[in-house]
Amino acid sequence: MTTGTLFSSVVPGARDRAGNDPIFALNAEAARRAAAGESIVNATLGALMTDDGRLAVMPTVLETMARALDATTAGYAPIAGAPAFLRASIADLFGERAVANQAVAAATPGGTGAIYQAVVNFLEPGQRLLTTSYFWGPYREIAGHAGRDVDTFEMFSPKGGFDIDGLATALDRHLSTQGRALVALNFPCHNPTGYSLTEAEWRAVADQVRRAGEVGPVTLLLDCAYLRFGGTAAEAWVHAVPKLLETITVAFAWTASKSFAQYGARVGALVALHRDEAERAQIANALGYTCRATWSNCNHLGQRAVTELLADAELRRRTDRERQGLVALLGGRIAAFNDAAEAVGLSMPRYDSGFFVTVFSPNGAATAASMREAGVYVVPVSGGVRVALCSVAEADVPRLVDALGDGVRAARAYGGRT
Numbered sequence: 455m456t457t458g459t460l461f462s463s464v465v466p467g468a469r470d471r472a473g474n475d476p477i478f479a480l481n482a483e484a485a486r487r488a489a490a491g492e493s494i495v496n497a498t499l500g501a502l503m504t505d506d507g508r509l510a511v512m513p514t515v516l517e518t519m520a521r522a523l524d525a526t527t528a529g530y531a532p533i534a535g536a537p538a539f540l541r542a543s544i545a546d547l548f549g550e551r552a553v554a555n556q557a558v559a560a561a562t563p564g565g566t567g568a569i570y571q572a573v574v575n576f577l578e579p580g581q582r583l584l585t586t587s588y589f590w591g592p593y594r595e596i597a598g599h600a601g602r603d604v605d606t607f608e609m610f611s612p613k614g615g616f617d618i619d620g621l622a623t624a625l626d627r628h629l630s631t632q633g634r635a636l637v638a639l640n641f642p643c644h645n646p647t648g649y650s651l652t653e654a655e656w657r658a659v660a661d662q663v664r665r666a667g668e669v670g671p672v673t674l675l676l677d678c679a680y681l682r683f684g685g686t687a688a689e690a691w692v693h694a695v696p697k698l699l700e701t702i703t704v705a706f707a708w709t710a711s712k713s714f715a716q717y718g719a720r721v722g723a724l725v726a727l728h729r730d731e732a733e734r735a736q737i738a739n740a741l742g743y744t745c746r747a748t749w750s751n752c753n754h755l756g757q758r759a760v761t762e763l764l765a766d767a768e769l770r771r772r773t774d775r776e777r778q779g780l781v782a783l784l785g786g787r788i789a790a791f792n793d794a795a796e797a798v799g800l801s802m803p804r805y806d807s808g809f810f811v812t813v814f815s816p817n818g819a820a821t822a823a824s825m826r827e828a829g830v831y832v833v834p835v836s837g838g839v840r841v842a843l844c845s846v847a848e849a850d851v852p853r854l855v856d857a858l859g860d861g862v863r864a865a866r867a868y869g870g871r872t
């Protein structure tokens with residue numbers, strides 16, 4: 455009889471992995487305490503919640519999903535995605551602009567799948583994805599799991615704006631050390647800092663990335679998960695695309711998760727643009743191959759419903775209106791947060807839209823730990839804590855900001871930087 459495990463089937467590289475995202479683990483702890491009757495403010499999870507704690511949904515989206523369920527959507531979708539869905543996601547990014555003719559796309563399970571597509575097709579094994587010093591944590595897991603890695607450049611200049619020089623230097627370094635560069639920028643409404651590039655910053659980014667494209671193969675991946683929450687400034691990148699296409703590949707991680715409040719549907723696309731038709735065919739083939747080799751094909755029902763929502767004028771009008779309600783809900787919280795944060799003297803980037811903001815702290819882990827004692831949950835990140843205002847009722851904002859002020863002071867007293 456065998457007592458205990460003699461052999462482990464789990465290969466060394468996969469041993470001792472955290473099976474759950476740390477944010478989901480913190481969220482679960484906050485939910486447990488709340489269920490046990492404690493008064494808890496939970497600013498961990500990146501889903502937009504109503505002020506009374508329900509997931510904020512869009513009725514027209516739910517109706518359309520229900521209607522789209524039939525015998526055809528029970529069947530497999532085409533491997534690379536339903537053609538009408540791919541056309542609709544490209545049109546959602548570019549409308550009638552001519553640049554849409556230079557795009558190819560593949561359906562993916564959310565933005566996550568699109569980032570995976572970019573990592574495996576625009577980087578060799580062992581190479582590094584370049585991104586900002588503050589970044590969405592799963593970039594590291596997606597890259598690492600695919601045998602790639604992440605490298606960063608300082609996101610903010612000493613004046614508080616986007617560090618263009620940091621990006622330019624890092625691009626040059628990647629081209630000289632690995633012979634290619636894939637840079638991921640998550641704007642507007644950057645997760646975790648809340649920062650959105652200004653139009654001038656977009657232009658400067660485009661200049662630098664375009665310049666780097668003269669030296670070697672460069673792909674700019676715009677992770678636009680929060681695109682529809684970014685207001686009009688969010689469209690600034692559109693003007694930069696034709697110039698970028700003179701030298702580089704531009705790719706978009708497009709997702710329905712936030713813009714249609716359909717996190718669970720797993721509907722997304724990697725949309726890639728290149729000036730050369732033969733190169734576009736290469737890209738489309740590579741993306742289709744990756745679909746087949748990973749998830750095979752994506753949610754058919756979700757693609758059908760999202761296509762209708764994007765392509766049918768009346769559905770689009772209704773969805774836009776419902777989304778405006780969600781943007782306004784979040785806007786009220788952001789205004790309350792900014793006022794209270796200024797009064798308390800919190801240090802943070804400019805925050806005018808989006809689900810999150812980062813409050814700077816000399817020790818994010820110590821800040822988050824001291825806040826948890828006060829029943830307020832945020833996520834520690836290097837250099838601060840991420841506050842998911844998307845899941846906090848406006849009435850709880852004053853308590854949240856007070857706890858942040860106390861937490862940052864506690865971290866200063868504790869010392870050390872993480």
Ligand code: PLP
Nearest residue numbers: 564565566590640645679709711
């Ligand atoms: N990128 C960023 C910055 C995100 O915050 C998220 C989700 O939280 C995603 C991509 C991917 O989202 P999904 O895979 O749900 O579309």
